[in-house]
Amino acid sequence: MDKFSITGPCRVMKGEVSISGSKNAALPILAATLLFDKTVIIENLPRVRDIDTMLNLLKSLGSNIQFLNNKKTVKITKTKKQKQFASYSIVKTMRAGILVLGPLVAKYHKSISSFPGGCVLNGNSGRPINLHLEALKKLGMKYEIKKGYIHAKSNGKLKGDKINFPSISVGASQQLLMSAVLAKGKTLLHNLACEPEIKDLTNFLISAGAKIKWIGKRTCQIIGVNSLKETKYTVMGDRIETGTFCVAATVAKGDLLIKNFDPKLIKTELNLLKKVGAKIKLFKNSIHVKGPERIKSIKNITTKEYPGFPTDLAPQFMVLLCKASGTSSITENIFQGRFLHAMELQRLGGKITIKNRTAKIEGNTNFIAAEVMSSDLRASAALVLAGIVSKGNTIVTRVYHCDRGYENFENKLKKIGVNIKRLK
Numbered sequence: 001m002d003k004f005s006i007t008g009p010c011r012v013m014k015g016e017v018s019i020s021g022s023k024n025a026a027l028p029i030l031a032a033t034l035l036f037d038k039t040v041i042i043e044n045l046p047r048v049r050d051i052d053t054m055l056n057l058l059k060s061l062g063s064n065i066q067f068l069n070n071k072k073t074v075k076i077t078k079t080k081k082q083k084q085f086a087s088y089s090i091v092k093t094m095r096a097g098i099l100v101l102g103p104l105v106a107k108y109h110k111s112i113s114s115f116p117g118g119c120v121l122n123g124n125s126g127r128p129i130n131l132h133l134e135a136l137k138k139l140g141m142k143y144e145i146k147k148g149y150i151h152a153k154s155n156g157k158l159k160g161d162k163i164n165f166p167s168i169s170v171g172a173s174q175q176l177l178m179s180a181v182l183a184k185g186k187t188l189l190h191n192l193a194c195e196p197e198i199k200d201l202t203n204f205l206i207s208a209g210a211k212i213k214w215i216g217k218r219t220c221q222i223i224g225v226n227s228l229k230e231t232k233y234t235v236m237g238d239r240i241e242t243g244t245f246c247v248a249a250t251v252a253k254g255d256l257l258i259k260n261f262d263p264k265l266i267k268t269e270l271n272l273l274k275k276v277g278a279k280i281k282l283f284k285n286s287i288h289v290k291g292p293e294r295i296k297s298i299k300n301i302t303t304k305e306y307p308g309f310p311t312d313l314a315p316q317f318m319v320l321l322c323k324a325s326g327t328s329s330i331t332e333n334i335f336q337g338r339f340l341h342a343m344e345l346q347r348l349g350g351k352i353t354i355k356n357r358t359a360k361i362e363g364n365t366n367f368i369a370a371e372v373m374s375s376d377l378r379a380s381a382a383l384v385l386a387g388i389v390s391k392g393n394t395i396v397t398r399v400y401h402c403d404r405g406y407e408n409f410e411n412k413l414k415k416i417g418v419n420i421k422r423l424k
């Protein structure tokens with residue numbers, strides 16, 4: 001298993017970073033290609049492990065995948081050998097594998113899909129999919145669970161209905177938006193997640209002739225269509241990668257121009273970075289961040305659904321607040337197991353105490369290098385940030401977590417002055 005070796009602290013972090021396509025927008029868009037008979041071309045795919053996993057899953061379901069030019073563009077066509085079996089061996093490594101369930105039932109009226117895997121972010125409560133299943137049932141999907149697989153079917157087409165999600169779920173929102181596109185009649189979805197990646201999915205489907213209309217902040221109306229047209233779509237930039245590099249510049253007194261991302265989509269995060277002292281200039285599709293000499297503390301940050309502060313940036317902000325001149329805290333409202341990295345930061349000298357869902361961070365930490373272990377994708381990125389501002393040589397293990405969602409991470413960091421290398 002690969003490791004990163006980082007020698008810090010990074011004295012001069014300076015230059016430009018090109019943000020890759022969004023993993024969390026591309027995954028549902030790729031799953032949605034199962035709804036098509038026609039060819040679909042998707043551009044700006046990040047070359048990360050989760051995308052490879054999703055492409056392998058589509059291939060195992062009979063889709064023909066052709067990479068065009070720089071491997072960041074795929075042309076997906078259907079073959080005569082379409083299958084509806086999503087195997088555990090592929091789906092166990094990535095939670096987004098569950099997103100093929102709805103499209104398969106909507107298109108083929110049947111599916112045998114494995115329960116999902118992916119980051120263990122909810123401790124022993126796992127990553128439930130009850131919101132997906134209950135909502136799909138309302139559209140007419142019948143299912144039973146046998147040996148870790150969901151055996152699902154529908155009597156002909158799914159039927160449109162009114163669905164009000166009892167709680168907000170990104171994945172369940174994506175699942176139902178895709179499934180309603182081919183359902184008979186009108187579907188009204190209430191209490192949807194409204195992350196930019198969800199809007200990217202609906203923009204993609206609309207580009208292929210889907211009749212989707214956002215009629216409220218969290219409400220969408222979908223009128224079913226018989227089929228979707230050929231389309232070519234460019235995936236948006238990665239919001240969490242952008243946030244990660246904005247934090248990197250702030251915590252390491254860096255001076256970065258972060259390109260290919262619309263700053264309007266991360267207002268909450270940028271306001272918090274300004275609050276700790278970062279100097280931020282916004283452009284149409286890039287952000288200039290200059291880290292402060294002194295990082296101010298923030299009394300409390302609470303993670304919320306978009307447009308609130310994203311749980312996926314909580315680990316990175318914890319590193320930043322360890323370096324602040326005073327006590328801060330982060331309250332995690334989305335996942336129970338989001339603080340696994342706190343113990344690893346303590347190994348580097350972080351003074352963090354967890355009580356229920358709140359991490360209290362003492363600040364004024366001089367991180368000293370050590371060996372630390374990644375527990376999930378964003379924790380892994382946070383440990384790399386900590387290594388960048390630690391004195392000495394930090395080894396971050398199990399960086400396969402990082403490879404799931406950060407394209408070319410070490411090379412992008414090297415380019416802006418970080419002394420990092422991958423150890424095989």
Ligand code: EPZ
Pocket residue numbers: 024027095096119121122126127128129130131132133168169170171172193311312334335336377378405
């Ligand atoms: C998506 O996960 C993202 N993953 C996560 O990013 C992100 O942290 C999360 O949304 C929240 O923003 C992808 O987009 C691939 P949820 P998802 O359904 O869809 C509970 C990363 O680092 N829930 O919004 O799984 C759930 O347990 C990843 O890129 C149910 O109870 O998140 C959680 O507590 C990590 N029942 C809460 O809702 C369900 O049926 C939010 O989960 C579904 C979810």
